[in-house]
Amino acid sequence: MRLHCPICGERDRREFYYQGAAVMLERPGPDAGAAAWDDYLHLRDNTAGDLDELWSHDAGCGAWLRVTRNVSTHEIKTVVLAREIKR
Amino acid sequence: MAELMAKTPLDDMPPRGIGSCTLEEIDLGALTSISPYAGAQIDAPFKAAHGMAWPAPNRATGKAGARAIWFGRDVSLLAGPKPDPKLAEYAALTDQSDAWTAVALSGDRVEDVLARLVPLDLSVAQFKRGHTARSQIQHMNASVTRIGTDRFLLMVFRSMAGTLLHDLERAMASVASRG
Numbered sequence: 125m126r127l128h129c130p131i132c133g134e135r136d137r138r139e140f141y142y143q144g145a146a147v148m149l150e151r152p153g154p155d156a157g158a159a160a161w162d163d164y165l166h167l168r169d170n171t172a173g174d175l176d177e178l179w180s181h182d183a184g185c186g187a188w189l190r191v192t193r194n195v196s197t198h199e200i201k202t203v204v205l206a207r208e209i210k211r
Numbered sequence: 212m213a214e215l216m217a218k219t220p221l222d223d224m225p226p227r228g229i230g231s232c233t234l235e236e237i238d239l240g241a242l243t244s245i246s247p248y249a250g251a252q253i254d255a256p257f258k259a260a261h262g263m264a265w266p267a268p269n270r271a272t273g274k275a276g277a278r279a280i281w282f283g284r285d286v287s288l289l290a291g292p293k294p295d296p297k298l299a300e301y302a303a304l305t306d307q308s309d310a311w312t313a314v315a316l317s318g319d320r321v322e323d324v325l326a327r328l329v330p331l332d333l334s335v336a337q338f339k340r341g342h343t344a345r346s347q348i349q350h351m352n353a354s355v356t357r358i359g360t361d362r363f364l365l366m367v368f369r370s371m372a373g374t375l376l377h378d379l380e381r382a383m384a385s386v387a388s389r390g
Contacts, residue, residue, distance in 0.1 A: 186283045
């Protein structure tokens with residue numbers, strides 16, 4: 125499996141660290157309430173098909189990436205820098 | 212007062228030749244990571260201060276004795292001269308001297324040796340002089356830069372010096388044994 129890092133180009137999977145679903149990019153506000161925080165921290169949909177995930181290019185440039193991957197086929201659809209999504 | 216002597220990561224190892232390749236420890240001089248602040252325009256001040264271009268991602272500028280090596284997202288490594296303090300206006304300057312093991316691997320089969328250790332296409336068609344990459348050497352996070360036709364600069368954390376030497380020697384021997 126290879127990922128196309130927007131900074132480094134196409135790289136082997138071993139250079140990356142997998143963090144999980146990209147919900148971490150949608151952090152609730154400090155006063156959003158217990159239900160929103162519970163959802164953010166613990167609840168995941170676990171559906172088949174395309175999933176937005178966070179990967180770190182740990183052994184490369186160090187950037188966090190949002191990778192859209194089909195979890196059934198492992199097809200990589202898009203890779204963008206997490207920095208360009210947030211804010 | 213006690214007189215302290217600096218030791219290099221590989222303890223001034225003499226150059227080691229195996230097959231047609233040679234491994235040398237090199238002293239890059241002062242090492243400084245330069246991380247530009249958000250929105251700072253560092254290109255012109257860096258060029259004015261050190262006489263070489265600020266490197267684009269995956270590129271290195273300068274020459275032996277004074278290099279600027281792209282070192283990751285929004286960070287480059289100045290190797291050789293001490294940084295001009297004026298650059299602190301544009302970027303965070305952090306001393307990295309003594310933190311990295313630096314070796315030069317050269318020889319006409321250097322690409323074959325590195326092909327066993329680095330998950331990148333380092334052939335000259337893809338990875339020319341002045342190209343650099345952050346990647347891995349075996350399991351070590353590393354910086355790999357082509358500094359000559361058959362010559363690469365390899366850097367890993369200082370604590371990994373022994374493992375780097377071991378892995379490179381094994382790969383050099385294995386390439387040499389294939390004749």
